[in-house]
Amino acid sequence: MATQPIRLFGDPILRKPAIEVVDFDRELRLLVGDLTDTMLEAPGSGLAAPQIGVGLRVFTWYVDGEVGHLVNPRLDLSEDEQEGPEGCLSLPDLVYDCRRALSVVARGFDMHGEPVTIEGSQLLARAIQHETDHLDGVLFIDRLDAAARKAAMREIRESEWFGLEKPTVKLSPHATRGLGL
Numbered sequence: 428m429a430t431q432p433i434r435l436f437g438d439p440i441l442r443k444p445a446i447e448v449v450d451f452d453r454e455l456r457l458l459v460g461d462l463t464d465t466m467l468e469a470p471g472s473g474l475a476a477p478q479i480g481v482g483l484r485v486f487t488w489y490v491d492g493e494v495g496h497l498v499n500p501r502l503d504l505s506e507d508e509q510e511g512p513e514g515c516l517s518l519p520d521l522v523y524d525c526r527r528a529l530s531v532v533a534r535g536f537d538m539h540g541e542p543v544t545i546e547g548s549q550l551l552a553r554a555i556q557h558e559t560d561h562l563d564g565v566l567f568i569d570r571l572d573a574a575a576r577k578a579a580m581r582e583i584r585e586s587e588w589f590g591l592e593k594p595t596v597k598l599s600p601h602a603t604r605g606l607g608l
Contacts, residue, residue, distance in 0.1 A: 429461060429464060430461070430464045430465045430468045431461050431462075431465045431479040431480070432479065432480075433465065433469065433474075433478055433479060433516050433517060434477070434478050434479065434480055434517055435517055435518075435519070435588055435589075436517055436518050436566070436583055436589070437589065437590065438480075438517075440477050440480055440482060441477055441478070441517055441561070441564070441566065442564045442566075443477070443482060443564050444562070444563050444564045445475075445476060445477055445482045445483050445484045445485075445561075445562040445563075445564075446482055446483060446484065447483075447484050447499050448483050448484055448485060448498050448499055448536075451498070451536070451538065451539055451540035455483075455485070455498070455538050456538045456539075458476060458481060458483065458485060459485065459487065459496045459538045461479065462474050462475075462476060462479065462485065462486070462487040462496065463487045463489075463494060463496065465479060466487050466488075466489055466516075467489060467494070469516050470489075471489070471516045472488060472489055472490055472550065472553075472554045473486060473487060473488040473489070473490075473554040473555075473557060473558040474486060474487050474516060474558070475558045475559075475561030475562055476562075477561055477562065477564075478516060478517050478561060484498065484499045484500065484562045485497070485498050485499075485562075486500070486558035486559070486561065486562065487558075488551065488554045488555065488558065490547070490550050490551045490554050491550070491551070493551075495545065496537065496538060497533055497535040497536075497537075497543060497545060497555070497558075498535050498536040498537065498538060499535045499536055500533050500534070500535040500555070500558075500559050500562070501533070501534045501535060502531055502532070502533050502534075502555065502556065502559055503531065503532040503533075503534075504528035504530075504531055504556070505528045505529050505530040505531070505548075505552075506528075507528070507529040507530065508526055508527065508528060508529055509526070509527055509528070509529045509549065509552070509553070510524050510525070510526045510527075511524060511525070511527075511553065512524055512525075513525040513527075513553065513557065513567050514567075515557070515566065515567055517566070518566070518567075518568065518579075518583065519586070519588055520586065521568075521579060521582055521583065521586075523567075523568070523571055523575050523578075523579055524575070525553075525567050525570050525571060526570065527552065527553050527556050527557075527570075528552060528556060529548055529549070529552060530546070530547065530548035530549075530552050531545075531546070531547055531548075531551075531552040531555050531556060532544065532545070532546050533545040533546075533547070533555050533559070568580070568583075
């Protein structure tokens, strides 16, 4: 297992819906390992397979000292909402308040094909929703109100990393574990 380059905003794979995993094999276990290693090194609270260039419905998370992964997630969201700071490893140094469900029940599979149910609130709920969005080709900036989205796009266009040919990034000290999803 190894760390992989993180794809940046503008890479088409970040906007393409990922396909369901059908083979729970050695390659999937290696992918989960690569996602975990890359997420922890970045550091981030989550990382979805499209962010490392793999169009499969798999993501990892690291929240409150717990590392986990989910394959082919389906979410049940609470009606109660939270608003708080959110960032993304594919959008370095960009942090905006984003509205999400306060809690989530996520159903899917582990890397061995065993059914899994994850229940979480606060940051874990935010991470699970954020990473599932990645699997659907949605970025957190898509969930911002019009004024915040316009400001975010301006910040992206003015960033040092925007338009780089290589899809990798080394994060600044501003990218804290609690915000880089």
